Amino acid sequence: MTVPVLLDCDPGHDDAIAILLALASPEIELLGVTTVAGNQTLAKVTANAIRVLELVGRGDVPVAAGADRPLVREQLVADFVHGDTGLDGPALPPPRGAPLERHAVDVLAERIRERDGRVVLVATGPLTNVALLLALHPVARPERIVVMGGAVAEGNVTPAAEFNVWADPEAAQRVFASGVDVTMIGLDVTHRALMRRDHAERMRAAGRVGRFVAELWDFFSRFHLETYGSEDSPVHDALALVHAFRAGLVETRFVNVEVDCESSLCRGRTVVDVWRRSGREPNVHVGLAVDGEAFVELLVERIRSLG
Ligand code: RIB
Ligand code: CA
Numbered sequence: 373m374t375v376p377v378l379l380d381c382d383p384g385h386d387d388a389i390a391i392l393l394a395l396a397s398p399e400i401e402l403l404g405v406t407t408v409a410g411n412q413t414l415a416k417v418t419a420n421a422i423r424v425l426e427l428v429g430r431g432d433v434p435v436a437a438g439a440d441r442p443l444v445r446e447q448l449v450a451d452f453v454h455g456d457t458g459l460d461g462p463a464l465p466p467p468r469g470a471p472l473e474r475h476a477v478d479v480l481a482e483r484i485r486e487r488d489g490r491v492v493l494v495a496t497g498p499l500t501n502v503a504l505l506l507a508l509h510p511v512a513r514p515e516r517i518v519v520m521g522g523a524v525a526e527g528n529v530t531p532a533a534e535f536n537v538w539a540d541p542e543a544a545q546r547v548f549a550s551g552v553d554v555t556m557i558g559l560d561v562t563h564r565a566l567m568r569r570d571h572a573e574r575m576r577a578a579g580r581v582g583r584f585v586a587e588l589w590d591f592f593s594r595f596h597l598e599t600y601g602s603e604d605s606p607v608h609d610a611l612a613l614v615h616a617f618r619a620g621l622v623e624t625r626f627v628n629v630e631v632d633c634e635s636s637l638c639r640g641r642t643v644v645d646v647w648r649r650s651g652r653e654p655n656v657h658v659g660l661a662v663d664g665e666a667f668v669e670l671l672v673e674r675i676r677s678l679g
Contacts, residue, residue, distance in 0.1 A: 374618045376399040376487055378480055378514070380438070381609065382410030382497030383420035384454055385461070385592040387677070390496055390587055390609035391424050395433075396674040400615040403483050403491065404434045406476035410539055412458030414440040415666070420459045422467035428581055438476030438501035438651040440520050442540035450535055453595045460584025462584050465670035476501050483510035489515050492616045495547075496520040498536050503543035516553045519544075520612035522629065522642030523559035524648045524658065528599075530639070534559050534583045537631060538633055539638030545631040546643075548656050555657040556629060558642065561622055565611050565664035566604035569593075571672050579679035611662070612669055618670070623661040628652040671679035 375643040377400050381387040394402045405425070407418040418437040423580040425433050441447035454460065472479060474547040478503065484491050495502050502517065521536035521544060537544040539653070548554060565588055576586035615622050630647040632638045644658055 376401045376403050377398055377612070377616055378403050378406065378489045378491055378493045380406045380408060380476070380480070380485055380495045380497060380501050380584060381421065382408050382412070382417045384458060384497070384577035384609070385643045386418065386607045387411070387496050388420065388424045388459060388588060389607050389671070390574060390613040391421065392428065392581065392678060393610050393674055394587065394612055395428055395430055395577040396678050397617060402433055403613045404436065404479060406436045406438050406480055406496045406501055408438045408476070409440050410536065411446050411454045413447070413449060414438070416458045417487060418471050419467045422469050422471065423464045424461070424599050426468055426670045427464065427584060434472055436472040436474060436479040439504065441679070442498060442500050443503060443542045446636040448539065450529070453561060453592070455591065459588070464584070464585035470538040475507055477504045480505050481512035484512040484514050489513060492516045492614050494518045494616050496536070496612055497657065498539040500540045501549045503546040506546060506552070513552055516555065518555045518557060518612050518616050519547065519611065520562070520609050522556050522644070524646060524660070525645040526559040526563060528559060532638040533640035534642070537627070537642055541570050541631045541640040543634045544642070546635055548629045548631065553557060554655070555615060555624060555659070556642070557615055557622060557658040557659045561607040561659040561662040562606040562611050565606060565662050565667045567607050567668055567671070568604045571668055574672050575675050578676035581678035582676055587676050607671065611667055614667060614670065621667050622659040625657050626657050628654050629656040674677070
């Protein structure tokens with residue numbers, strides 16, 4: 373039984389790997405890819421999504437562009453991580469195809485209605501499109517939303533916040549409060565599921581696509597070496613994607629999560645009530661532990677299968 377997945381993303385090195393992982397996983401039926409401004413501008417992340425799909429001959433997968441900025445905040449790119457193109461590092465031809473004419477939010481709603489809601493929406497960028505979907509199409513709700521974002525006790529864009537939630541905290545708050553079955557795959561688990569150089573070399577040896585992913589890692593690992601003192605790098609978005617079809621790798625707990633949209637110091641902090649101290653109702657399944665080695669081995673095996 374395959375899992376119908378819609379992937380909303382901002383490629384981005386780890387988003388690109390998540391796209392390839394989805395295509396390499398027989399457990400997944402990839403219904404479409406939508407893009408949101410985040411790691412880079414909407415135009416760049418949309419072109420990147422198409423370029424990655426075309427790299428493996430899957431230009432048939434529909435791509436639709438969504439929000440070109442957060443709901444309220446200014447759009448700030450993460451070029452310090454992903455470079456000016458959003459996929460700096462490997463050589464990748466420009467896109468041949470174009471995105472659909474229609475807005476991503478309308479395309480997401482249509483795909484979800486077509487499947488009577490039996491869709492897992494994996495969101496690996498800022499949650500702007502997902503919040504708009506919930507607001508504009510209240511009857512087109514996916515059965516599950518798996519979010520790469522947030523953290524119990526870490527931050528990567530500030531000491532207090534993870535980039536996707538920090539970029540559009542109002543959108544994240546809206547999604548967490550939606551009542552939909554939401555899982556948060558945050559830094560606490562992605563930072564314990566690291567891709568090392570030996571993993572990259574095994575991919576590089578597999579062929580053209582493996583080499584592409586290894587070259588993504590070559591570039592992406594520099595930020596982690598400079599920031600964390602180790603080139604071992606999290607593949608944040610791929611872990612969220614895996615959770616859509618292999619839930620056993622991440623241990624979650626159903627707790628209350630609220631997003632700080634008021635503070636400047638703690639803008640985008642996900643306040644995760646792990647020990648139920650607030651009395652607030654649980655609303656999100658939060659990843660607290662992960663079998664990191666099993667995740668990366670799965671990733672290596674699937675990427676190698678693409679040659
Ligand atoms: O904080 C990591 C997240 O922000 C990942 O999704 C990465 O691609 C960026 O979007
Ligand atoms: Ca991303």
